[in-house]
Amino acid sequence: MTLVNGKDFKGRVHKALKDEELRANFRRAMDGLMGKRAMQFTDGDEWTRLRNLGESIKKRALSKLPELLERLEENCTKNGIKVHWARTVDEANSIILEILKSHDVKTVVKGKSMVSEEMELNHFLGDHGIRALEADLGEYIVQMAGQMPSHIVMPAIHMNKGQIAKLFQDNLPDTPYSEDAAELTAIARKELRREFMEAGAGLSGVNFAVAETGTLCLVENEGNGRMVTTVPPVHIAVTGIEKVVENLSDVPALLSLLTRSATGQPITTYFNMISSPRKEGEKDGPKEVHLVLLDNGRSKVYRDTETRDTLQCIRCGACMNHCPVYTRIGGHAYGGVYPGPIGKILTPQLEGLDEYPEHASASTLCNACVEVCPVKIPIAKMLVRLRDENSGNCPHGEHPLKGRGAKSSTIENAGWSGWAAMNASPATYKVATTAMSRIGNLLPQSAPMLKEWTSVRVKPKFAKKTLHQMAKEMGLKDE
Amino acid sequence: MSRTPIEKPKSVYFFGTCLVDLFYPEAGVAGIELIKREGVEVIFPQAQSCCGQPAFNSGQRDKARDVARAQLDLFTKDIPVVLPSGSCAGMMFKHYPELFEGDVDYNKACALANRVYELSDFLLNVLKIKLTDKGEPMRVTWHGSCHSQREMGVRSQPKDLINQLENVELVELKRETECCGFGGTFAVRQPEISAAMVSDKADDVEATQAQKLVSGDCGCMMNITGHLDYRKSDVQGLHLAEFLWERTNDPR
Amino acid sequence: MNKIAKQEILDNLRNASPSKGDFVTDNSVIYDKKWTQEQKIERFCQVTSAVNTQIKQTTLHDAQRDLIDLLTEKGVRHLMQGSPSPIAKEITDNWTAMDTGVKLRSFDQKIEACKEELFSVDASLTTTLGAIAETGSLILWPTREEPRLLSLVPPIHVALVYEDRFFNTFLEAIEQEQWTTHMPTNALLISGPSKTSDIEQELCYGVHGPKELVVMIIRNN
Known part of the structure; x- marks a missing residue:
């Protein structure tokens, strides 16, 4: 069963909007997160300078991406980390399976990794008889529920305590129903401790991969990320190729932007920098560390200098926390791995516009995401670009995206041609607007567009006279 | 900005x-x-x-x-x-x-x-306008459009103007900066999401117990008042310019 | 396959048009964060206390007594330290001579041989490389003597930091100490006890790592 699917967006939206519990869960969570973030950036000048810095660091890294990837590989290899390259999720999955098989691993414990969600790794390993166990509390909950994360930072944000209490009670032996968050957390701690001890391998994502030193950086609060990268004898890190940064000194700014934007924390509990497997004489740490670099469409996104900006993303999730659409429909409605504004631009680029035809239109272009993005990704501009691509009327852009023209409609194009003809010619505009002010109100409610509009609104009323006519009557100069 | x-x-x-x-x-x-x-x-x-x-x-x-x-x-x-x-x-x-x-x-x-x-x-x-209120006491609330806030840097200006009016009490809208759900063709391409957004906005508007909703963008206004009228609310929407002019011009 | 994949990915990237603009890194916004020695300590304490870190200020002379008091108060029975421990002798020497109910143990074997033991002790004691004022973080560079899991597995982690080892920012620590020339197997910033808010945004401490973090700041007098 694959959970990733872009089709039937509207069906899922319909369901989500009707789910009052879900709506309330998201509203409460997003309000909280927006408030916490705001407290972190009360100094407008510091925010402006820091995000300019963050943007320049990511842009610089992307500008030399191939070179940095090679440097990363070279330095990792020097440090004893094995580097693997994967063009597709299938390749990445096979690489990981092979590593696990060679160590006869039965269970792999996982830290949070959105890339592994992209790969549907758990599912894949399960099919090959290897159990992949999520250890991040939110991911643990979501996995138990047989769902996907609904948020890239807080995977179980769509659920409330009651739902989680029931889930634990139903799935864990001898677990009484409890809505106490501390108790629920303690239950997970107890369940997972033994798993960390016994697992044959640990798997994690990467927040920043430092080319200069061959260092893999992980950001987390719980300690599960440290557990999976330290206790089992093998550690496999998976990352998208865009996560590489040039220098170690590039990391502090990005780290600060990431944690403050994501959850409103000055820093997370743990910032874990891994540069090698266990060295001679060291008493703990994995004996092998592997790094899997996944492309999965990223190099195509990279080809176009406009869409390239998408790859600046540091996965803080601030865009979704501030998105009025995400707040209403939640993460699962998007159907892809990455929900919210970043998902709206990233997913169709990775998977194709034809696979996710509604994503670009599901935005009011309110720019709330653009305002908070810590690396200044022009999300709204990208959405407009994707709409151009969707309609197939895309004279710009160096490379067509997969599925260009997915929403192309002869009728709609003709409609816009008519609109343009009317508005580009003063004489036609005058005739048309005069006519509309006389008879526009006779349009039936069932007319195209009006039907959707009037589902919750009254019909807009054309004025008897246009402003053009009134301005003339006022004697305003026309020149 | x-x-x-x-x-x-x-x-x-x-x-x-x-x-x-x-x-x-x-x-x-x-x-x-x-x-x-x-x-x-x-x-x-x-x-x-x-x-x-x-x-x-x-x-x-x-x-x-x-x-x-x-x-x-x-x-x-x-x-x-x-x-x-x-x-x-x-x-x-x-x-x-x-x-x-x-x-x-x-x-x-x-x-x-x-x-x-x-x-x-x-x-x-630019004009540094000074307004003299000539209207009856009134309670209003303000909705700022997303683009005026985030593309034009217009955030406090309209409220500063309204606050110049002596007899007008301006009540802040909860989640004032959140989008009303208009978004141009978004309202008809994603009608259900748009409906959910405008309905929440109308709830917030009604919660202020304001008599009027003032806005500076006719797209938002058409959306919000269109919905307020649909649910037969008493709150009336109007454009900031009209509101300011109504309250400060000499009645003919 | 690996070579072909690598080549294809790199070719794709290299065939793309170059990015426009030059991307100058201006770190001044970070360098602007500067405090005096005392302000650094004060800020560190303030920021890390906000995430439930407990602070004890002491001197080398009083450290052992303070530590034992602290552990006794918490009902700790087994305290694990590194081996040979880099902790100052003043703090842990003659431990058994002290009349204390807390047993001092050493992480003296490879993890494979002492997993059960490590997962059963109640507390650990480690050194740090220093601390960061801006974010209230400890810097740990685990070593052969002081393994990585010492600061992670036991439910209480006590960390020592000397008063002259406070940096303004993470960037300052990286640059002043020239980290890039000698990155260890694992370097860590630790800012508080383990925590989560994955359940309804409610903050809970002690998920997978320590439930309590105690920082002992060793003053010079």
């Missing part, structure tokens, strides 16, 4: 916008009257139509450019162009340079973009 204030000009252009032209001409007239009362001449080029935003945001860039191009030659004097809409102002100010990148008319587009002002910003920061 609001526009750099300039010296008070002798005359300005007024770009009415297509929504005002067709649905809310009184808002346009009120805006013009407010400017004229400050001793500034208002020029209204009759050949103007639409800024092009509907097509620009709908994946129809070439058609947006055709319509935008038709506006470029109408506002050539070096005087401000004032719009009673943050969204249309944002289109010209922020997106015209993008839309005409690499085009023969690029310089013209930039020149126009640089002279664009949103009405409330212009009244407050």
Whole structure:
């Protein structure tokens, strides 16, 4: 069963909007997160300078991406980390399976990794008889529920305590129903401790991969990320190729932007920098560390200098926390791995516009995401670009995206041609607007567009006279 | 990020916008009257139509450019162009340079973009208008459009103007900066999401117990008041210009 | 396959048009964060206390007594330290001579041989490389003597930091100490006890790592 699917967006939206519990869960969570973030950036000048810095660091890294990837590989290899390259999720999955098989691993414990969600790794390993166990509390909950994360930072944000209490009670032996968050957390701690001890391998994502030193950086609060990268004898890190940064000194700014934007924390509990497997004489740490670099469409996104900006993303999730659409429909409605504004631009680029035809239109272009993005990704501009691509009327852009023209409609194009003809010619505009002010109100409610509009609104009323006519009557100069 | 204030000009252009032209001409007239009362001449080029935003945001860039191009030659004097809409102002100010990148008319587009002002910003920061309230005591709330806030840097200006009115109590809307769900064609392409957003906005509006909802953008207004009327709410929506003019002009 | 994949990915990237603009890194916004020695300590304490870190200020002379008091108060029975421990002798020497109910143990074997033991002790004691004022973080560079799991597995982690080892920012620590020339197997910033808010945004401490973090700041007098 694959959970990733872009089709039937509207069906899922319909369901989500009707789910009052879900709506309330998201509203409460997003309000909280927006408030916490705001407290972190009360100094407008510091925010402006820091995000300019963050943007320049990511842009610089992307500008030399191939070179940095090679440097990363070279330095990792020097440090004893094995580097693997994967063009597709299938390749990445096979690489990981092979590593696990060679160590006869039965269970792999996982830290949070959105890339592994992209790969549907758990599912894949399960099919090959290897159990992949999520250890991040939110991911643990979501996995138990047989769902996907609904948020890239807080995977179980769509659920409330009651739902989680029931889930634990139903799935864990001898677990009484409890809505106490501390108790629920303690239950997970107890369940997972033994798993960390016994697992044959640990798997994690990467927040920043430092080319200069061959260092893999992980950001987390719980300690599960440290557990999976330290206790089992093998550690496999998976990352998208865009996560590489040039220098170690590039990391502090990005780290600060990431944690403050994501959850409103000055820093997370743990910032874990891994540069090698266990060295001679060291008493703990994995004996092998592997790094899997996944492309999965990223190099195509990279080809176009406009869409390239998408790859600046540091996965803080601030865009979704501030998105009025995400707040209403939640993460699962998007159907892809990455929900919210970043998902709206990233997913169709990775998977194709034809696979996710509604994503670009599901935005009011309110720019709330653009305002908070810590690396200044022009999300709204990208959405407009994707709409151009969707309609197939895309004279710009160096490379067509997969599925260009997915929403192309002869009728709609003709409609816009008519609109343009009317508005580009003063004489036609005058005739048309005069006519509309006389008879526009006779349009039936069932007319195209009006039907959707009037589902919750009254019909807009054309004025008897246009402003053009009134301005003339006022004697305003026309020149 | 609001526009750099300039010296008070002798005359300005007024770009009415297509929504005002067709649905809310009184808002346009009120805006013009407010400017004229400050001793500034208002020029209204009759050949103007639409800024092009509907097509620009709908994946129809070439058609947006055709319509935008038709506006470029109408506002050539070096005087401000004032719009009673943050969204249309944002289109010209922020997106015209993008839309005409690499085009023969690029310089013209930039020149126009640089002279664009949103009405409330212009009244407050350029004309330095002082309002004398002549109306009855009233409770109102304010909805700022996304584009006026995030593309034009118009955040406090409209509220500062409303607060100049002695008899008006301005009640802040909960989640004031959140989008109302209009988004142009979004309202009809994603009608269910739009409906959920406007319904939440209307709840917040009603919770203020304001008599009027004042806004500076007719798109938001058409959406929010369209829904308020649909649910038979008592709250009336109107454009900031109309509200300010109503309360400060000498009754004829 | 690996070579072909690598080549294809790199080729794709290299065939793309170059990015426009030059991307100058201006770290001044970070360098602007500067405090005096005492302000650094004060800020560190303030920021890390906000995430439930407990602070004890002491001197080398009083450290052992303070530590034992602290552990006794918490009901700790087994305290694990590194081996040979880099902790100052003043703090842990003659431990058994002290009349204390807390047993001092050493992480003296490879993890494979002492997993059960490590997962059963109640507390650990480690050194740090220093601390960061801006974010209230400890810097740990685990070593052969002081393994990585010492600061992670036991439910209480006590960390020592000397008063002259406070940095303004993470960037300052990286640059002043020239980290890039000698990155260890694992370097860590630790800012508080383990925590989560994955359940309804409610903050809970002690998910997978320590439930309590105690920082002992060793003053010079």
